[in-house]
Amino acid sequence: MESSVVLTGCTVVDGRVLDGTGPLPGAGVWVRGERIAAVGPAAEVTAAARAAGDVREIDLGGAYVTPGLVNMHTHLSLSLPGRAGDALKDMGPYDLALYMADGARRTLLCGVTTVRCVAEKDHADFALRRAIAAGHVPGPRIYTAGRALVCTGGHGHEGSDTLECDGADGMRRGVRSQVKAGADLIKIMISGGIAGEHEQIATRQLFSDELRAAIETAHSWGRKVTAHAGPARVVAEAVELGLDCVEHGYQLTEPVTALMAGRGTALVPTLLVTRCESFFAELGVPEWMRRRSLDAGPRHLESYAMALAAGVEVLLGSDMPPFWPFEGTNATVRELEHMSGNGLGPARALYAATLGPVRWLGAEADLGTIEPGKYADLVAMDADPLAATSAFRGVRWVMRGGTVVRDDATGWAVP
Incomplete structure (x- = not known):
């Protein structure tokens, strides 16, 4: 019964x-x-x-x-440059699976009942999703992109949570490989970012034919595409080609946010990543990364304000592990506070943390x-x-x- x-x-x-x-x-x-x-x-x-x-x-x-709560930018196997990241990269497959299972349990206990994983190591996210669904381990509902697609040497290429793909054919194969593994969505890295030593946030990393191939192939398989992206020019091109979501959006402009709003492209701003100095210190990240993060902070907030003014759909995503203790709460709640306090307000923040993400995931019949x-x-x-x-x-x-x-x-x- x-x-x-x-x-x-x-x-x-x-x-x-x-x-x-x-x-x-x-x-x-x-x-x-x-x-x-x-x-x-x-x-x-x-x-x-x-x-x-x-x-x-x-x-x-x-x-x-x-x-x-629904956290739309989650990495349960996050390993940033530095001491803590190196230790995680050295884990074997069994250690990694147990580490991620513990993170899933801690995520659930802080009130995050659904996550969207946007690059996890070794496809361990698929095993974790099955284990949670079977009741073997406690955790949130998982929607995952599998491994993110990057160009050779692109953002995040150092880890097993990305797959290097070059050219249009390479991108098509990359998309299909993640769909074959069970991906619910596709993540592509279209620019540099904070954690790449030999790049800048504005570094373009995919060409037009590669962008088009990735997006068209994913859409033909019924998968939405989200993109790690910083600069306005490359974001605009991806949006014109049908991109469904932008992660970070560090350097947006008013014309680009207007385009995003008109095309229904969502933004997961991850405001925490440019205002988390104590988190970086805890993980022992190098000085170049800490400096790049903090220096990007003011422009990041300007981009977020432009997106709100244009009517872009903004959704909750911490980038930091959802459960991580941070500034008197957990990373998920602290990100939501930043979103609310920088123009969204409490009612729209509640939507951005629950119904908005669920609608993007196509799960509103259940959640x-x-x-x-x-x-x-x-x-x-x-x-x-x-x-x-x-x-x-x-x-x-x-x-x-x-x-x-x-x-x-x-x-x-x-x-």
Whole structure:
């Protein structure tokens, strides 16, 4: 018999507030098995659940309940230049799998119930996705690009989380190889970035025929394409060719953000990566990388402001491991705070962390809102996330697929 539980003592709020729906105070949420069966006034929902048979009731003590967070720029096998990155690169396949599984568990416990991996080592992400789906290890739902496609010597070429491809034919083969492995989307590196020693952020790394081949091939297989990208000129060309999402966007311009908005190209700004000096110090990254990151910060914020002004869809993504303790919270929440505080605001930040990413992933039939039929991926906190995004610092209860994986009131957390 499938489990049945009713959540009471809560206010339900999700990204539909931008459309005028909710919040719903005094709510009840009935969860049967993995999915939500009913949402409404607590008394009505509880009565319906009781009439259907045995039901367990959980009083959340006045909490605000939102959908679980979605982190759209995740690397569970991240290895930056420096001491910590070198240690991770030296891991064997079994060590790496266990390291990533631990990261997945920690990600889930901080309230991130879905991730989009955008370059992972050795295709270990596919094994991890299968293990989580089978219930062997706890973790978020995983959508993954497999290995990112780069030109020879391009951004990130040093690791096994990328695949070097040259020319249009090489890009086509690269896309097909990741689809064959099980990729849900394709990631391409179209410019330099912060972590490449022998490049600059503005360094162009793919030519027009390579861009076109990668995007057309991915789209022919029903896969969206996201691109690590910094400079406006190469972003504009990729968007014209059908690019679905831009990662970082360090050096955008008003014409380019207008083009992105008009074409429906999303932006995952990853604002943390140009304002995380303490994180870099912790990992022992070299001085050239630390300097490049911090120097890019002001222009990065200008690009983000241009994107907001143009109406570009912005989505949450930390680049740092989602669970990483950072500035009094975790990297996911700190990124969302930066997005909110630099012009997005709390209501749109909630959307950018839940329903917006889910719509990009094409998963809105199952995720993103608190509605009957959706998976019961939920988090609870005491403060109102519509009043301040910092409310997510207080996540104290997490449910994934109808199973409580964290409850601070009882001290329970999935091992």
